[in-house]
Amino acid sequence: MTKPFPDAPAQRAAIETLTHELKVSPFLASLLVQRGVSGYEEARVFFRPEIGHLHDPFAMRxxxxxxxxxxxxxxxxxxxxxxxxxxxxxxxxxxxxxxxxxxxxxxxxxxxxxxxxxxxxxxxxxxxxxxxxxxxxxxxxxxxxxxxxxxxxxxxxxxxxxxxxxxxxxxxxxxxxxxxxxxxxxxxxxxxxxxxxxxxxxxxxxxxxxxxIPLEQLYPFLDLVVVSIASDIVPITGENRVLAYYGLRCLNEQARPGLRALIKVANAKKDESGNLITDSRATPSTRQLDINDLVFKVGPRINAAGRIKHAKEAVRLLLADDDTEADRFALEINTHNVNRQKFDSGTTQQALAMIEADEWLKNAKSTVLFDASWHKGVIGIVASRCIEHYYRPTVILTQSNEKVAGSARSVPGFDVYEAIEECADLLEQFGGHTFAAGLTLKPENVSAFRQKFETVVSGRIQEEMLTPLIEIDMPLDFDQIDGKFVRILKQMGPFGPHNLQPVFCTEQVYLCGPVQTMQQKHLKFWVRQANSAYKFQAIGFNMAPQWADRLYHDEPLSICYQIEENHFNGQVSIQLVLKDIRCVDPTPPTLDSTQQPNAVA
CATH class of the missing domain: 3.90.1640.30 (inorganic pyrophosphatase (n-terminal core))
Structure with a gap:
């Protein structure tokens, strides 16, 4: 799904104003307008968050x-x-x-x-x-x-x-x-x-x-606040954007020992058996840590302590005040995370098999699964994994003492909390957010809850919500992608909900090098656009099974992607992170094999 390029007079005027006042391309100006930025002052606040933009705490009830x-x-x-x-x-x-x-x-x-x-x-x-x-x-x-x-x-x-x-x-x-x-x-x-x-x-x-008390004494703790913002998947707008911006600065300039140790262990080298090589751990990259690092590397490890053992271990790590102690705690938590991944994988396979074996479940608008043996610590993750295969609101339930406990996850546009609230008469307790919730019920109510939840979801959900869509910000030619474009794009971060990293699409793209497969699941190859002076390396995570044998040098492609910097061996280059590929079928043009890759200026 492509976002409409702004065409209303006011929007066009805003794009022209931003293009002139900020001295940026109309493409970048349009991205800003899509994010509610229409003038110089709004752009200044957007690009340069300040601690002074935080609200008065006494305004809270x-x-x-x-x-x-x-x-x-x-x-x-x-x-x-x-x-x-x-x-x-x-x-x-x-x-x-x-x-x-x-x-x-x-x-x-x-x-x-x-x-x-x-x-x-x-x-x-x-x-x-x-x-x-x-x-x-x-x-x-x-x-x-x-x-x-x-x-x-x-x-x-x-x-x-x-x-x-x-x-x-x-x-x-x-x-x-x-x-x-x-x-x-x-x-x-x-x-x-x-x-x-x-x-x-x-x-x-x-x-x-x-x-x-000087507020400067409090600000070093913002590295913890940004971890919570990233991991709880809240909108990175307004005050959260300010907190995330300064939290990332704190994290990158002087992170507390516990977070530094988690990043180090997340980037650690492993031996052939998959064990961490603790005496020569990889040091953090010179690349600045971003929200994705917290979502995919730090957050899961902190969560693993409470899922597998006890969350006090995570607090102990976050409060550690020397590197040696923090390194030891981080290794322990990383072990919990490895165990969590094993539980997660096995339970996900069981859950998907249950859906496949049940025609009613396969055709339902929602997923509600129960198994008393499932590990309570991973049911939220399993709910998310199930949505990757069956794109619909999902509740995963397991036995917890004498009750049944569950975790719910949703799809964009559907409020799973409100759907669960409609089933309150069958529940002991519940709570949560629009896209994630928890609930507890009696074992004898599981079947009735499954039926009622399905009825509520079926009556509320719109058909388009049941199909995963990639929302494209705008079409873009490769000639527009240069060092300045990427630098300004980076300044639009921190990226996250309600300020997502922009997704672009480009037509008439051709391979200009061999297709590499990494770990049998990721793709890497070079591409150029017809009539463009630039070529870029593209990487497609988890795309090898679908596309490795379907890409040919003389066949044009349409691709949608995000633009990132690739840091390798001290060099920085522009990399396209693919979101999807589509084969098209016009006559291919003649390509100049001497074209050079574009680098960050």
Whole structure:
């Protein structure tokens, strides 16, 4: 699917204005207009986010109450418990809040619930542990917005709560000392898409302002905030864009030892058996880390601790203050990640086989699968894997103590949280976002839930949502791709939801070199466009099975792709990362074999 090139008079005028004022090509100006940038000042804010663009934290409902209670606890030397969920957002939240508060207040500890014994969110076990150990204030991060009963029990035991959450509230708000959640209907905070870690950051920002603590002491913790933003797949717009921009700068200039160790172990060399070579680990590339590195390298490893063992290990790593200790913790977590991948792969194969064996499931608008033996730590990943094969809202369920626990994932455009909410009469509890949710139900309700969820999805989902589409920003000729184009393109990042990395398409493209297959699944080859002076290396991840035997030098192709810099042996060149290929059939033109590859200027 191709985005329409702006043609309304106002849009054309904006493109002309940006082209002139920014001295960029109309193609780049059009990309900016597609992202809501229409004038010089908007472009300046977009390209140059500033810390000063962050909103006033006291604009958030209950922030004054939260600061009053937190400051009182510090003055009275109360014991404060930092409580967080076991996923990336939760563990980074705990590391952020505990790590910063430890510099101000000595009576502090943190608590992460056990995924299997306690489940998601605030637990009775956690509340009672806090009361038994003399804690009088719990700061809950990335959870708590629906924990009505547990917060009430804590209050009866003399323990107050400050809740920092970003999930959708229910009809009732917990009776806590303060409830910070920009998604509260009575909260006028101007940005609604913060992560749990982001809400925790706003609380600390307010604490600094209220107590005259220099904010410069807080900013080094933004490397944790950007990890939460990347891993929780929230929009990278507005305030999240500012936090992500400075978080990446912090990560690239002076990351904390734990994150540095995770990147190192993610890039480590392996021996022939697949074991890490620990005495000669690869050092991080000179290439700047970006959101994709966090999504695919850092996030899964942090998550693996809570999925396979206990998320406290991830917090311990993130709080490590020397490289030797961090390296040791990172290797342990990497081992958990390897084990997680094994569980993930086996469970995904079983899940796909269940769909293939059931005609009703194959033809349904949704997928709901249950197996009591599946590992609870990987069911969310398996739901995502199933969507890669059967593109539709998916819920994967497994046995958890005496209940059934599930993880739901969705497709673009469909709100899976609202669909699950329609099934609330069959559920014990649920929570989440538009594209991801969790739920718990009784075993006897699984069949009824499957039927009702299918009915709800069938009645709401539009047919086009069930077909994966590649949204193309614009057609582009190779002659437009040069060093300046790529440099400006990079400055449009950080890329992520609502500011996706642009996808281009080019027609009349021909091979100009051999097709290489890497690891039997990836493709690499050189391409040139007819009548263009440039040729580029293209790489197609996981495209070898479909295309390795279908590409010929004299046949034209249409390709859609993203443009990236390739760093290799100290050289930087432009690389096209393929998203799709289409064979076309006009008469091929004569090509000049002397044309040279284009490099980043």
């Amino acid at each position: 209950d922030m004054d109450r939260a600061i009053t209670r937190l400051t009182m606890a510090m003055v009275r030397q109360e014991k404060i418990l930092v409580y967080g969920d076991y996923d990336v957002d939760g563990t980074t939240s705990v590391a952020l809040f505990y790590g910063f508060m430890k510099t101000l207040h000595p009576h502090l500890d943190y608590y992460i619930p056990d995924r299997y014994a306690e489940g998601y969110g605030i637990s009775q076990a956690g509340v009672r542990w806090a009361a038994d150990n003399g804690f009088t204030l719990i700061v809950a991060l990335d959870c708590g917005i629906k924990s009505i009963d547990c917060v009430a029990e804590a209050k009866a035991l003399g323990v107050d709560f400050i809740i920092c959450d970003h999930h959708r509230p229910g009809t009732e708000i917990p009776d806590a000392a303060a409830v910070l959640d920009p998604k509260r209907v009575d909260c006028a905070y101007p940005y609604k898409e913060l992560t749990g870690c982001g809400v925790g950051f706003k609380l600390l920002q307010a604490l600094c302002i209220f107590n005259g």
